[in-house]
Every structure is written in structure tokens, then in C-alpha cells.
Amino acid sequence: MVGRRSRRRLLQSLGGTALTATLAGCTNLGGNDHADFHRPTTGDRVPELDAIDDAMQSFMVENEVPGGTLGVAKDGTVVFERGYGHSDPLQTAPVRPDATFRIASITKSFTAAVVRSLVDDGELAMDDRPFQILDLAVPESESRTEGLDDITVSHLLEHEGGWDYYQSGFMPTFEQFAIANALDLDRPATSRDIVRYMLARPLQFEPGEKSVYSNFGYLVLSVLVERATGQSFPEAVRSICFDGDVSNRLYEGSTLPADRPEREVAYHSNGHCPNAMTLEEYDTVPCADGGYPIESVGGAGELVTNTRTLLSFSDDYTTRGEPRGDADPGLTAFGSIPGAHSMLHQRGDGVDVAVLFNARGRTTGAYDDIKSTLNDAIGNVDDWP
Template sequence: MNGTTVSRRTFGKLVGAAGAGALGAGALAAAPAASAPQTWSASGTAVAALRSFDDTMKSYMLARGISAGQLAVTYRGRLVLARGYGNNSPQLIQPTSLFRVASLSKSLTAAAIVRLAQDGRLSLGDPVGKFVDLTPPAGQSVDPRLGQVTLWRLLQHTGGWDRDATNFDPLFKDRIIARALGVPMELRHADVIRFMSGQPLLHDPGATVSYSNYGYLLAGRVVEAITGMPYETYVKQTLLAPLGITRMANGWTIARHSGEVGYQSQYTGTTVLDDSGATVAAPYGTFSMRLHDANGGWIASAVDMVRWASAFDAGSTLLNGTSLSRIWAVPQPTGVNSNGWYYGLGWAVRPVSGGTGRNTWHTGSLPGNYSLLVRTYDGMSWAALFNQRDDESGLGYGEIDPLLWQAARAVTSWPTHNFWSKYYA
């Protein structure tokens, strides 16, 4: 494994986002599926040279019964495709419609921490306990290794928590935490932190890569402690506004923002928004969007996500060369794993052989959405967003990644137009 320990997790699970393997706070039951004829619609400007992308999205969505999808593609800095797709959708899906993006949110949180380091307001080597109160519940003690959990380790998933080994991701164990602390639901961030501060680490900090939503929850609280602002406000003002991105926001569990799509799931479960025990549709209350803000709570359009991805290009006005080198740094001592990739700061990274660059990406998944964001070594990027992650076809969702690579390779001549001005002032 080239010195890397990846905790029993394939790539798809490792960066598969906020709720992979945890369909809410408890066991979810399948809801009756409604059958309806498939009526296909597409919005945005069709581009003949890029028809392979449209065809891919259509066949992928129809096969899985996905009602809403979106795709944006850039080529060498130009926005060349921005499309919304509807499959028997009650809404017209526009290129600017908003979707939950789940763990694509991690790139924003990592960038916020790195930007604070760039501005001299913290060091990535600082322990998280310098900024966040890690006092455990009465009668419990802190694992002495918690003092070794630095900001670097939070963002590279080497803090020492392991949701695989314990089958315990605290972001999806609301009821267990509420009962242990004797507090009502909906939980607050401080509740989760207090509970987890009394739990032992499963690994020495820095020794093992294990995907941790909780680590990013903590990183969001570091942003608030340093800036004195809500996490969302800092990200909007410092990272998104300079790029002209105004639509993105932290999503809500029940209500929808203007222009936000509805979410689908065949599952139901018990609400975590209160102690009523009510059964709810899986996307609307089996997990708390408020808790997930920094690890999986953002909503965006695909156009917004590729715009955001441009902040990580060389010459970025948001992140200087030092900051970018930190984001792409190989975790030490774990290194590159046996599959040839590693987790940087908020991104999965695969060095391209021959030293010619790197491919970087992330996936996102919660009950009711699936998302993918890719940056390629040769100057392309794409974001694909969907309003469900479960289906009865048995096909799964990870196939969208190789399918979009195939669509890109099928392009024989890339267009020279640039649609950025259609979506940003």
C-alpha cells in the first residue's frame, strides 16, 4: 500500500460524501415507488460538438429514473456547456437550479482554512483544540492523542476517527448522541463535539487515512472561532463573492431556497429534527442539514461548482501558490495509496504519470442527491448533479465518472465560445 493505510474503504466510499453507507439516523424503510412515463426535457444552450455529454446524461438518468440533473463543463478556462435536465420532473430544471452537493462542500471548508493560513490568522500545524472547546461530558476523559489532531490532519482525514471500524459516523447518529447527553433534537454542533470529545480515537493521529465527516464539522467551527463570523458568511464573503458566485448557500433540511430542486428517495426514516418519532421522507429529516454545513451542507448549481473549481487553478486570485501547494500536498507519512491517488485538502488527487499534472475530484452523496466534481490535468472540468442517490435498477451511481470521461474523449473539436457571461456579471 506504499505505506498508506486506507481504512477498509474503496475510493468511491472514501470520497463518497456525507452519508455513504448511512441512509439517515437509523434504518430506513423503502417507500412505495410511483411509476410514471418518462418525459425528457433539457434547458440551456445545446452545443452540437458536445452532444456526447448530453447523450451521456440522458441515458444515465433514464436508466436510473432520476428526475432532475445538471451538467456544466469547462475547457481551458471557458465555460462551454451548461445544461439542466428533467425526466418527468415537476420543475423545469435550469442550468442555475440549485442542488444539494453534499461532500463537494469539503473543498470549500478546506479552502477556508487554507485561506486563513494564507492571511496569517492560523497555522495548519495548530491543534484543533487551540480553537474549539473539546471538553467531554461529565465523568468522561479526553483521549490524550486528541492534542495531536492538527488542522492538516482534520482536512486530510488522518485525525484518528474511523467510521468504518466502529460503524459510527456521528453526523448520522443524532438519536444516540441526544440520549447520551440528555439533550433534545435537533442537535447543535456543540452537542456532537462534546459527545465525540469523550470518545477514544481509533488510530494515532496522522497514521491512517479514514474518511471523517466529523473532522470537517470541526474545521467549520475553527473558521467561526477565528473570524467571529458564521461559517457560511465567511465562505460567501471571502471565497465565493470574488468569483461572482451569489447563488450558493448552506441548504435547509425541510424548506428549499428559491430555485432549489426537490429531492427523491424510495426510503423513509425517523426524523432527527425533534423527538416526535415521526416518519419522514429520507431527504427531509432523517439527517440534519444544519449539522452538515461544513462537511456536506452546501447547495449550488453545476455552473457554480465549476466556477468554484477555477479557484484552484494556477494563478488563482483567491489562493496563492503556497496555498495551492498545501491543498495538493501528499499526506505524511501515509503517502500515495496503492491505487495511485491520495486525499489532499478537500480533494482526492491522482498524480498523472510523467509528472505532467494531476487529476482532482470529489463525489458527494446524501439521501436525495448525488454529485461529482472533476478537474483534469489537461485543463477541463465538469460538475454533474442529481436529485437522488438510490434507485431500483441496481446500477449504482459511480458509473457517471467513467461515462463523463468517455464523453470528453468523444469530443473531436472543442468549441471556442465562452458562456461565463451568461451566468456571472
């Protein structure tokens, strides 16, 4: 375990602050009133960081982002936390600085950190064969794919397991209907169901031959984590990365709005999708609220948390899940699923940035420019608080 003292210091910094709501354009913020934002802005203004604040608000206006949060840490201490826009579908409630959001593929950073910690503790090994350890039954009347037992933990961490969506055209984390039909399910597939289904699906390349980004590989890792720890995947993340003390700030996402805690924002969908929760293809629902069962994707993208927790994690681990060193290069992780876009940016100069939005834009990477936008603003900061 690494950095527990620094993690506690970070979590306690600014404790109890940054929750005062103001209305941009209605309240004078010390000469920086952001009059054209016209959306709620919560949290304490930090005058030294007005350039960052302005950049975030301008980006959200220009890109029509309904709601978001921004957290910034300097040398392991949170120095900025604000909420922007609205957290509810009717756009009446402001986003709090501590609101929780889906973090999508940033979940993979937590997955990697947990797996690497288990390897360090001797509970797993990089050359372990996950499909041998899990020992799941191949679907009835199907044959087990050759090469599965050659896949190692290391292969999965490095996206070298053998699956290539660009070649196969099939991404199992988004194929609820096909998987439910193949396994004769009357409910959404779980992570283990998806792994079982893939036992009989061909690989597109020999494990270790190359690296191709794989959501499924990280889903497998989270199922392996549950087997190794005896805990659910979110419980294992909380236990290993945070000493178990962030249950209200890091948890498994819920597909349906009624199942989400009050602190979590509402998500904005670009359109409607077949209802994957009822498996009724002709019943369409907002994609973020039923078209994508987030509970089933495990370590590929199921976690929900807030910017402070991301910054706490970032103080101890890189976005690759490795222990954070004094001379780590700049690393960035993005996440994007229906209704959410996220970024954790480790600049390598002592400044870490976490951004969470409750929409994804019209394409998967539509909001990725937030990185350069905030980097430019950070470059204009002369004095840090």
C-alpha cells in the same frame, strides 16, 4: 486569494443564457432530439458537445435519475450548462441549468480551500490544535478523550485525526438520536454539539498514524473556521473563495422543504427514516426531508450550490482545496447523501465537469459511473466551442 479575474470571467461567460426550456422528444434540437429521454431539457444546445449531452441524458434514463444539471468548462470558460428532468416532487417543473442542489461531500473541497487560505494568511497554522482552540466543555459526567490535543489542522485535512468508522461502527454526523440523548437535547444537535459529544468518545488510532475518511474531521474544521473568522461557515466560504458575491448560489442546506429557496430542487428519497428533526424515532419521514439534519454537518456536507459555482471554484482550486496550478493532475470529488449525488471532475486537460443529481441511487456510489460515461463522451469531442 487566487484567480479572482479568471473566476469573474468564468461567472460572466454565457451570462444570461442557457435558460430556455425545451421538451426533449417534442422539440427538434437541430437533428438531435433525444426522443427517448421523455423529460424536460433546459438550456442551450451546443452542437459541438452533443456527445456529452447524449451521454448525460442516456445515463439519467438508464439509472432512473429524476433530475440533474451538467456544467462543463474548457480552459476556465463555461461552455455548456443544461438542466434535465424535473425539479419538483410532482414532476411538473423542469430543472433549470442554474438550479441549486445539495453537494454533499464536495463541501469538503470548499472547507479545505478556506482552511488552506486561512493558513496562508496566517490566521491558522497547519500544526494548530483545533480542540485546544475551540475549548469546548466535555459533556457532564464524561471524561475528555486522551489524544485530542495531539490532533492538528493538518491531521484533519488529511483524514488522519484518529476516528475510524469501520472500526467503531459510529459515524457522529448520522447519529442525531444518540447525541441528543447523551446531551439531553430536545432539538437536533448542531455542529458544536456534535463536537462536544465526541470530546468524550475514544479515538481508534493515534493521530497521524494513518488516513481514514472522516466526515467528523471536516465538521471540526468548519467549526474552527467559524471561530477563526467570526462568520458562519457558508459566509466564510463565500467571503474567502468568491469575494462574497454568490449568496444566492451557495448557502447552507435546509433539511425541511419549506425552508428551501425556490431555486433549489426537491430531493427524492429511497425510503423513510426516523424523524431526526423532531427526535421522534417512531415517526418516519422521507430520509432526504427530515431523516438527516443537513444543517448540523457543517464542512462535511452542508452546502448547496449549482454547477456554475462549482466550475468557478474549480478554476481556482483543486478538489483538495489547493490553489489550481497549470499542471494539476486529474482530480475528482464525489458527494452522496440522502436525496443527492454530486461530482466535480478536474480532468487535467483544461476540461472541468460538474454534475448534480436530486437522488443518490440505491447505494452511496450508485451514480459514480457518470465520471467514466462523460469522460468517454468528452473523448469524442473533436471541436470545442
